[in-house]
Amino acid sequence: MGAARGFWSGFVALAPHRGDHRVAIRAAISLAVPLLVLWAIGRLDLSIYASFGAFASLYGRHDGYADRIRMQAAAGGMLIVVMLIGTAAAVLEASTGIRVMVVAFIATVVTLLAAAWRWHPPGALFAVFATGACASLPADPRSFLDVLVVGGASAAFSVALTAAIAYSRRRGRLGPVERRRTPSSWDAVAQAVTVGIGALLAGLAGLALIGDHWYWAMVGAVAALGGARLTARVIRGLQRLAGTLLGVLIAAGLLALDLPPLATIGVAVLCQVGAELYVGRNYGIAMLFVTPLALLMIQLVAPADPGMLLADRALDTLIGVAIGTAVAVASAALRRRADPG
Numbered sequence: 001m002g003a004a005r006g007f008w009s010g011f012v013a014l015a016p017h018r019g020d021h022r023v024a025i026r027a028a029i030s031l032a033v034p035l036l037v038l039w040a041i042g043r044l045d046l047s048i049y050a051s052f053g054a055f056a057s058l059y060g061r062h063d064g065y066a067d068r069i070r071m072q073a074a075a076g077g078m079l080i081v082v083m084l085i086g087t088a089a090a091v092l093e094a095s096t097g098i099r100v101m102v103v104a105f106i107a108t109v110v111t112l113l114a115a116a117w118r119w120h121p122p123g124a125l126f127a128v129f130a131t132g133a134c135a136s137l138p139a140d141p142r143s144f145l146d147v148l149v150v151g152g153a154s155a156a157f158s159v160a161l162t163a164a165i166a167y168s169r170r171r172g173r174l175g176p177v178e179r180r181r182t183p184s185s186w187d188a189v190a191q192a193v194t195v196g197i198g199a200l201l202a203g204l205a206g207l208a209l210i211g212d213h214w215y216w217a218m219v220g221a222v223a224a225l226g227g228a229r230l231t232a233r234v235i236r237g238l239q240r241l242a243g244t245l246l247g248v249l250i251a252a253g254l255l256a257l258d259l260p261p262l263a264t265i266g267v268a269v270l271c272q273v274g275a276e277l278y279v280g281r282n283y284g285i286a287m288l289f290v291t292p293l294a295l296l297m298i299q300l301v302a303p304a305d306p307g308m309l310l311a312d313r314a315l316d317t318l319i320g321v322a323i324g325t326a327v328a329v330a331s332a333a334l335r336r337r338a339d340p341g
Contacts, residue, residue: 010231010232010235011235011238011239011284012282013282014281014282014285015280015281015282016281017281018062018280019062020061020276020277020278020280020281021277023058023061023276024272024273024274024275024276024277025273026057026161026162026165027054027057027058027272027273027276028269028270028272028273028276029161030054030056030057030154030157030158030161031050031051031054031057031268031269031272032265032269033157034047034050034051034053034054034150034153034154034157035047035050035051035265035268035269036265038050038150039261039262039265043150044261044300044301045301046146046150046301047297047300047301048133048134048137048297048298048300048301049083049134049146049147049150049151049154050150050151050153050154051154051297052079052083052126052129052130052133052134052151052154053076053079053080053150053151053152053153053154053155053156053157053158054154054155054157054158055075055079055126055130055155056072056073056075056076056079056154056155056158056159057072057158057159057161057162058121058126058276059071059072059075059119059120059121060072060119060120061120061276061280062120062280063120065162065165065166065169066166068162068166069159069162069163069166071117071119071120072158072159072162073159074117074119075119075126076155076156076158076159077155078110078113078127079126079127079130079151079155080147080148080151080152080155082106082110082127082130082131082134083130083131083134083147083151084134084144084147084148085102085106085131085134086099086102086103086130086131086132086133086134086135086136087134087135087137087139087143087144087147088144089102089134089135090134090135090136090137090138090139090143091139091140091141091143091144094135096207096214097204097207099132099135099136100200100203100204100207100214100215100218101200102131102135103128103131103132103135103199103203103215103218104196104197104199104200104203104218105196106124106127106128106131107124107127107128107195107196107199107218107222108124108192108193108195108196108199109124109192110123110124110127110128111123111124111191111192111195111196112188112189112191112192115187115188115191115192116188122226123195123222123225123226124195124199124222125219125222125223125226128199128215128218128219128222129215129219131215132203132214132215132216132218132219133215133298134147135215136212136213136214136215137301137302138302190331190335191225194225194327194328194331195222195225197327198221198222198224198225198323198324198327198328199218199221199222201221201323201327202217202218202220202221202319202320202323202324203215203217203218203221205217205319205323206218206316206319206320209315209319210312210315210316210319212308212312213309213312213313213316214316216312216313216316216317216320217316217317217319217320217323218320219320220237220240220241220244220316220317220318220319220320220321220324221320221321221323221324221327222320222324223236223237223240223320223321223324224236224237224240224320224321224323224324224325224328225324225327225328227328230328230329230332233324233325233328234325234328234329236283237321237324237325237328238284238321238325239282239283239284239287240283240284240287240317240321241317241318241321242284242287243283243284243285243286243287243288243290243291244287244291244313244314244317245314245317246287246288246291247287247288247289247290247291247292248291248295248310248313248314250288250291250292251291251292251295251296251310251313252306252310254267254292254295254296255295255296255299255306255309255310256306261300264296264299264300265300267292267296268293268296268297268300271289271290271292271293271296272289272293273289274286274288274289275289275290275293291313294313295309295310295313
């Protein structure tokens, strides 16, 4: 009874506010400026690259400025690389099965890098989302330049914004880079392999059962495998599932409005604010904002039937969370058997 109460408390708990409004404002500006530039020049078809580049702003939210800038620059470079890899899979017209394997490999490698370099947020969720989306979009050789210019400029703007805030607050001094304890090599490798296996199984299941947007199942699995311990992983997976299902209802209402592009950008930016206000406090609440944000951005780039889009999001998330949770349970059981003490 006590364990069940503790689990429920973890599921609904709302962590204290830690200056999240500052992170939310910075993230909103990092997303809004590139999207408004693309809207002004009539190239919202490239907004997906700008959105993924802006993910760099989400790293190091509570770190010192020197660490934050270093982390965001490294993460921004990583996001450009994985977008290029996903785009290459699309340009080469690789089979969808190969694309799933490529994204699973990225999930493994980036999870290992994030652990070694002590990134926050940890893991490969953003990398999996960016690689899978770029691998799913129609592309030609010119798309590589689009990724480099649009995605690179967006990431660079995010880092420059953080640096400008840092200099204004520190009056030209960033402070020292903190020394951090890195996890053991075995723990990092085991986590990376577990995430890669979960992502691969979820992608193959999403491809077989749903077809389109298979990478959403991979994102769901990676999210469910994001916690340090089994209980945290299960809670995070269930929070993602519950938040996504409710977020789909919110997205349905927004998509039914058939908003013009500029209004869609405005709503997306507000969703980004909401997500950053709650992602560190309760992951499920954050998903109420993340889900409509993701679906609105997809509609900006590649408009599709809203009903199909909403159903795919819900079903792929269910598949991904179920597989990710199953892999988390199996991984915990194997580790207990290997280390019974």
